[in-house]
Amino acid sequence: MLEPRIVVELRNIVGADGVIDKHEQLRTYESDGLTNFRIVPALVVLPTSTEQVQAVVRVCHREHIPFVPRGSGTGLSGGALPFAGGILISLARMRQILKVDLPNQRVVVQPGVINLWITQRIAPHGYYYAPDPSSQQVCSIGGNVAENSGGPHCLKYGFTVNHVLGMKFVMPDGEVMEVGGPTFDSPGYDLPGIIVGSEGTLGIATEVTLRILRKPEAVQTAMASFDTTDAAGEAVSGIIAAGIVPAAIEMMDKLAIEACEASVHAGYPLDVGAVLLVELDGPRTEVSQLLQRVEEICRRAGAIEFRLAHTDEERTLMWKGRKAAFAAMGRVSPNYIVQDGVIPRTALPQILREIEELSRRAGLRVANVFHAGDGNLHPLVLYDQRIAGQEHEAEELSGEIIRRCVAHGGSITGEHGVGMEKKQHMLAMFTEADLATHQLIRCAINPDNLCNPDKVYPTPRLCGEVPGPYQPHPIELAGLAERF
């Protein structure tokens, strides 16, 4: 419980309607998109400006109260899981697009702005914001910045970090700083580069400058179906080997296709082993030439069908199935765990066989949806919570898949983040020395570890005030030079 005087002070900062302290209302915030971790926060505050965020953080810092920033709460790794007894700072009321600069292809937005709103706002002028996580209709830019969110189109256009140029940023001690800016290569260390993807452990972005892109002359989306995931994987390899960089290339296996069809009727064929979605964009002539080549490659790999989206509606529908994949699992299973491992793309056939074997051994079904172009897998381990022990078995299976990804030279997470969920897997990827080195960054910016504590790293490093022994250089002793 927080002392009443603190609640009063916070209420004075954000207004009475900006503080939530009723237990039943607080429960709304007990988890993010990863619902198997739940902690009810002591208090939720909803600031509306940088100044309010700063004032709230200052109180937390002064009183030594841990705090957790939260955007839309759609994250899938528990990054916005509250800290017991701490404050949750929701940025959901900071929802303004502050600036649109089309000629320079920049926008400045507040962190609560929903990802899709940006594209909606600029689409009439022929522009779009490239990172497109499947949750883009609800997820916030602040959350995207925290998680370095990806999406299908990251293969060609990069992740959130490649689109963030600058930020106004409230540090864990309540100081505000500007990092980066609207132009490239701001002098000094690449602070936007380390803040993006730090999962809310370094502070709170209150304004974000993003790069937007001109819509290409042509976009073509095609769906190809195959008997097996191996055949589909061969087609993906063929496309990449031909020197083609598609805007997106996505794969779904049989179980995933069934679930998607039952859920949104995207028009995927049901009697096949795998479906590929391939999207090409660029100059019209090039797109149609490359599309022909993609079709040939797919046919050679044994495509049963190769279907082109002829209208925007058809294209949207093809994507709707894919983007609804996680939610659609509800149609085929009461519960599921989604994983986010990455492998070098060429290890795809192997890892799929391993997943199949693991699934068979555990007696649990696994549906596979993935960004085939960059090897980011989303195996969905299906289970029934009501059956005793099955949740645990599903967690075990899911963990084993992650370990296999790392064994293939991949990563434990491609876009969902480490959060609470995958902390224990960090040691599969990194040595103790690696992790201690990473945490030097946290020690520089969040030394008291009040900002989103207990996330990302399995054992938080104690920072200490004066790092390392300092030995003056002889030349300094001689008074010839001064240390900065």
Add this chain to the structure above:
Amino acid sequence: MKVSTQSLQETLGSLAEGGVQLATESDVVTGVQPYVVAAPGSEQEVASVLAYANREGLKVLVRGGGTQLNTGLPPRDGDILLSTTRLNQVVEYAPHDMTVMVQAGLRLVDLQSYLARARQWLALDPVLSPGATIGGIISTNVSGARRMRYGGVRDQIIGIRVVLSDGTIAKGGGKVIKNVAGYDLPKLFTGALGTLGVIVAATFRLYPLRAASRTVVLTASTPAPLCDLAVRVIASTLEPTALDVMSLWATTKPLDQPDSTPQSTRASTGGLYVMAVRFEMEPESADEQAAALVDMARAEASSSPYSDVQTIQGEAEERLWRQVAIDYTLASDAANALILKASVLPTDVASWLESLEHTAQQESLNVRWRAHAGHGLIFARLAGDEAALVTAVDQLRSAASVGQGSLVVVDAPPALASKVDVWGTLPGQTFEVMRRLKVRFDPNYTLNPGRFVGGI
């Protein structure tokens, strides 16, 4: 120094076997003469050398190919020059995954020819002499004309191995393109000028080489109409990989062959400024896009400001790009000259260039420049009186900051570098965070002391 040069050489020799020599005059780093050059043959040896130096209070300067040693402030001090030249291997190349892991001392030109055999490349085209190494390119965050399509170093690097000043060997990122596990060490070390640790290896994503290339060249008597066209190109659906506007002098380096620019450009009397727009894609689209740009330029009123509009390809095109590929660094004997890099918004390029030409005229400075108008980075070479150069840098920096841009001096002879404001002043809180990062990573200021922003 607490130890004699000889005993330092012996000690280091035992830590980096076969890689330690007494430093000579050619090892001077912007006026600072190190005692010993250590070229470790493994990351373990790098760790041993650094741990020793750090313990003994010796300062370490880091050198790759030595092509950009004038970048940054002159170091406060330097006892040991650590050279990465022996760490020059391709560690792992996965052509079908389009990734490559290389040691830091590998030269970019060598990597590119290695990758070209599989028709791939690392999408970085900085204008540096062939000695430039991967580690140096990461540390200086230098990029080239094609950044507008492919992004810079931070957009290509996916993994890194570094050695900290206390000898800790650590990695960040990995070898897959998509990976969000842990803080982004690769980006932190990009552009850090070797002040946080020594990069020993890095992993990059790669791109396929494109099927065809065309370049549209046109000239004008002032930069403004070219910059205006550049802004219209960016707003169109044309997809150039490079979009450069430059002073004609930028295309005629003194040592170059006389036939180095396209005939009509050289013959032209009206065109003092050149624009070159490159399209790299399937041949038919490259032709179409080049034609569309030519139409765009000609669609101006009858009194078109553009002359010598032409599309080139093949050898002539390659020659043009080699030709303009100068000027990120100074000739080694250049005195009273500097190279600066301004970063402005694409719509501010024209007005900043105006300031540049104006300042040069006012201060009687010789100037030539090359603007990557598609992404707003401009490289300019200024030569003339020392005091005038100092003034010009300040004026041009404030001109850049009007549109929230920045300016840094990337090359200047040591005597000049200690007089001009190389980095400019960062906002207090932003700088404070950078200082804290430095203190955490290199508490004794062992590495490249004093070279970075604010004397970090």
